[in-house]
Amino acid sequence: MTNPIIEYSALAAVAAVVREGSFERAAAALGVTSSAVSQRIKAIEERVGAVLVLRTSPCRPTSVGARMCAHFERVQLLERNLIDGMPNLFTVHPACAPTIRIAVNGDSLSTWFPAAAGEFARRSGNLLDLVLEGEEQTAQLLRSGEVLAAITADPAAVQGCRITPLGILRYVAVASPAYFTRFFPNGIDALSLSKAPMLRTDREDALQARWAKTVLDSDVSPPTHWVPSTQGFVDLLRVGLGWGMVPHILGDRYIASGELQPLEPLRALDVTLYWQYSRLFVHILHDLNKTVIATARTLLFPPSEERMSE
Incomplete structure (x- = not known):
């Protein structure tokens, strides 16, 4: 042998x-x-x-x-699935629950995804290994085999994966009232926006630029603060560090309280999110898929093509 x-x-x-x-x-x-x-x-x-x-x-x-660690986690999942399917044939069971590795974007992790993760963990007893990555980059982790499932903004299915629309995460351009008065006394235009400091989470964060391009039909390059945290991003907007795009789930309460105000109240950026998962593990991921999709459909806007809402 x-x-x-x-x-x-x-x-x-x-x-x-x-x-x-x-x-x-x-x-x-x-x-x-x-x-x-x-x-x-x-x-x-x-x-x-x-x-x-x-x-x-x-x-x-x-x-x-x-890649080797991802392979090991998959073997553990397959082994657990086999044991659960034939419990009478095995006298020894795994000491701990298997881990499912998922790529999640920061805004989902700070808004709607915790409800899905909590519900799944309570029901299954499985462990989650969440890999934080931008929604435009999460699909690459699926391609490399580092994760079994991912929240993406790419409507094209990764080879070997299935894809389901989750819903729309709506972003609103906001700033504190004092910041707005200081930098936009006469309203928003390309010149004022190019001089007003903005916030971005990382170099891949293009939401602010996309919003400005769509609303003003202009490419602007404002001074930039880099803030790699969704909640920190919102907190720094509240104290007037800059303007930026926030998910409506986070921003609405601060707009209602008067701590933040929309730059253009009727212009929001809609980003459709998708759930992609490995076909090879479709049965093992069944409960996770069901929980994530149901939670997203409850907390996000109904899925459709990415668009600007007016």
Whole structure:
């Protein structure tokens, strides 16, 4: 009998180090010594001919290591599915629930997705590993095999995946009243908008530029504050740091309280979100898919093509 290509006890050590962030914590989680964890990882790295774990603080996976960890998580899910389907044939059951890795955009994670995650976890007992990424980039994590499901803004299905429209996340351009008075005393135009500092979450965040292009038919490049946090983004808008696009689910209450005001009350940017998931794991993901879709349909606007609302 030939030796297995992958030694799963060694791969379990890799996954534990990546999950726990250090060899010591991984050893404690696995119930072995740090030396044993190190030896297992060294052995599998020699076997595959690549470094899998960067010995940093915290430890991080290489691109190959991330793929190997994703493979290990999938094997665990398949094993759990098999055991659950034939409980009378197995006397030993997994010590902990399997983990499902999902790519989620920050605005969904800060608004409607927690309700779906909480409901799914209560019903299934499964664990979730949420990977934070922009909705325009989450599909790439599906293509690379790093996640089993993702919230995307791309209507094209990733190869090997199924796709379902979730609904519209509506964005409103807002600023504090004091900020508005200071920078837009005569209203919004291309000149005033180009001088008014705006907020962006990261270099991929194009919502502000898209809104300005559609409303003013102009490309503007205002001074920019970088704020990599959805709630921090809203909080800094409230204290007058700049203007920016916020999901209606977060922004409506602050508009109602007078802490924020829309730059153009009748012009909002609608972004249609989609749920994509691996076809190979459709049965394992059934409950998760059902919960995510039902929650989105409750909290988001009905799905349609991406458009500007007036």
